[in-house]
Amino acid sequence: MTDRPSSRDEKRTAPWWLPSYAGLFLGFLFFILTFTPSLVPRPPLFQGLLGGLAFFIGYAIGHGGVALWRYLELPELPRPWWRAVNIVLALACAVAAVVYLPQAAAWQDEVRARLDMPPAEAASLLLVLCTAILVAILLMLLLRGLIAGFRAASALVYRWMPRRIAALLGAAIFAVLLVTLVNGTLISATITAIDKAQALTDVTSPPGAIQPTEVTRSGGPGSKIAWQDLGRAGKRFVTEGPRKADIAAFTGRPAQEPIRVFAGLRAADSPEEQAELALADLIAMGAFDRSILVIATPTGTGWVDNNGIAPLEYMHDGDVATVAVQYSYLQSPLSLILEPGRSQESAAEVFRVIYRYWQSLPEERRPKLYLFGLSLGSHGSEASPPMYAWLGDGFDGAVWSGPPFRNRMWRSIQRDREEDSPAWRPVFEGGANFRVIGHGDSAQDAHKDWGRVRIVYIVYPSDAIVFFEERMLYRQPEWMAPPRGEDVSPLLQWFPIVTALQVGIDMMFAAEVPPGHGHDIAAADYIEAWTAVSAPEDWTGEDASRLADKLQTEAAKHSSSW
Structure with a gap:
């Protein structure tokens, strides 16, 4: 028994x-x-x-x-x-x-309510x-x-080995087979499908996009880059932005036609060739005779935020040239996952080609050189200048907005900030070279005067793309400690694993909020950043307020059509 x-x-x-x-x-x-x-x-x-x-x-x-x-x-x-x-x-x-x-x-x-949004309908x-x-x-x-x-x-x-060894070996064999199947079939097929869909979208023209008639825009008369090679985002970039008459009407002063150069992903076979093509357009359009040259690194799809460039064109009477080179047509999160390092490699190559030509010009007649990047664009732009470009014969400054949590320089500024400054608004070395502003903040106020290189980060406390971190899985992040950012709820609590999932989902909706919160950068904050970085003459607070209203109205009017 x-x-x-x-x-x-x-x-x-x-x-x-x-x-x-x-x-x-x-x-x-x-x-x-x-x-x-x-x-x-x-x-x-x-x-x-x-x-x-x-x-x-x-x-x-x-x-x-x-x-x-x-x-x-x-x-x-x-x-x-x-x-x-x-x-x-x-x-x-x-x-x-x-x-x-x-x-x-x-x-x-x-x-x-903290994000200036109306109450939700009954869910x-x-x-x-x-x-x-x-x-x-x-x-x-x-x-x-x-x-x-x-x-x-x-x-x-188990037929040939002891139970526990059989369990481990069997699990290892099954894992290898599973990974091989998933990587070789499912993921590959998914990536191919996404790539084809995004590629088809990139060759289309956004509603309202018109081939420029100005000789100061890529895709226009005399441009080295054909209209059809700009890609969807490039066509939008050269269509948008103020013209000479718009700027003169706003400032009441004579203005020049702003230069906008864009090299699409299909314009050349490599980032270096794209950069050389963009440089050729810049030279032909007289960009190096302007007072300001901006190297803008786009987001994953190639998008360059017009509100990030137009303020500079208005406040400097159109005496500005901007160049951008597309490195992908995937959405930024997909590009970051499927094409790691692509934004940085492209931005570094573009900077090298343009900086080399810029440096060869007499110092007294070359334009001031600035960098710009939003989101994944800031990820690439931040890493683009080599060490020698920060020293001696270097660039003049940058505006980087919504820096993703992967940005090394941004994370260093947070880590090494002054002790009495919060993680969501870090103060680094008294603000001599780096300053961080939020919505409505001033970039002019700092413990120290500006140094030779002026860098402004635009960061909102409610931006999950900026403040997500893997360590949230097991410990509370520093930005949740009091005092919290003005648009972060005091009811937000940290829970192991759960909070990391919440903020991870928040990244998907970080831009689906009113300007000045999350990942939606307000025009007024771009204006403040560029005012501090480029120090325009005869520019007043009233001018800034009028321009912010103008740009925000135009952005709201065109948001649905793009």
């Missing part, structure tokens, strides 16, 4: 596909915590996506923790105690649901729950399938 299996053996031999109570409890707790406020409001569909993902991660941690405990054959609680523990955990989840869920709508509206909790359940079930089924695959591979190896 055989002995009855112990409760411990019963747990070990339970079917692998049964749900894990520890996983369910931890997953439900993670799900509830996702309703707490973060940096920007989330639509119901994405709240459901976030909730389902958080539930799955919590479930995987709980289930995996129990599985590891049993695999190591550590002592377990008796069955009656487990029942008591499960009851306590169930009650804790119920209390969390009662405390957190009723406040979800109010929390979202509090965040919206459908049913939509959130259904989305979360669907996402969680799909991910759990995927996890269960992977577990089944690992078990099957281990069972095959």
